Amino acid sequence: MTLSWRVRLSNPVETLDDVCNVPVGTGILLLAVDANQVDHNNVLDNDSFGIAVANFCTGNHLPPGCTGGAIDEDPNDDVVSHNKVFGNGGNVDPKVDPVFAVDLAWDTSGTGNCWEHNKHGTEFPSPLPTCH
Ligand SMILES: [Ca+2]
Numbered sequence: 001m002t003l004s005w006r007v008r009l010s011n012p013v014e015t016l017d018d019v020c021n022v023p024v025g026t027g028i029l030l031l032a033v034d035a036n037q038v039d040h041n042n043v044l045d046n047d048s049f050g051i052a053v054a055n056f057c058t059g060n061h062l063p064p065g066c067t068g069g070a071i072d073e074d075p076n077d078d079v080v081s082h083n084k085v086f087g088n089g090g091n092v093d094p095k096v097d098p099v100f101a102v103d104l105a106w107d108t109s110g111t112g113n114c115w116e117h118n119k120h121g122t123e124f125p126s127p128l129p130t131c132h
Contacts, residue, residue, distance in 0.1 A: 025048035030051075032075055046089075049105045050120065086121050
């Protein structure tokens, strides 16, 4: 199954939940999650980024260790593979560091995260770690 992700609406959420913090133009965000696989998606033309893997605190613009150990803040052992990811990052949300305004983004946190067999335009950092 192929899913297409295009998030073009501004975030209309006005309550103080975690969705409020999601940047406008987010494709797929793996925030602090472990052992997830994101594959066979079309992630196209999102304003801020395509698929991002990030630490909970970094992703929420908070200092390292922001949860005081309440959760594992790092993303670990996530696999991003066989996706088509193009045209993302052209109008980045001011909440997002411009270096992450790419198709495939990683803040370099966590261990065991890898990327392979994606068709994409831009990435940060480059090259991203492969799975083998
Ligand atoms: Ca985690």
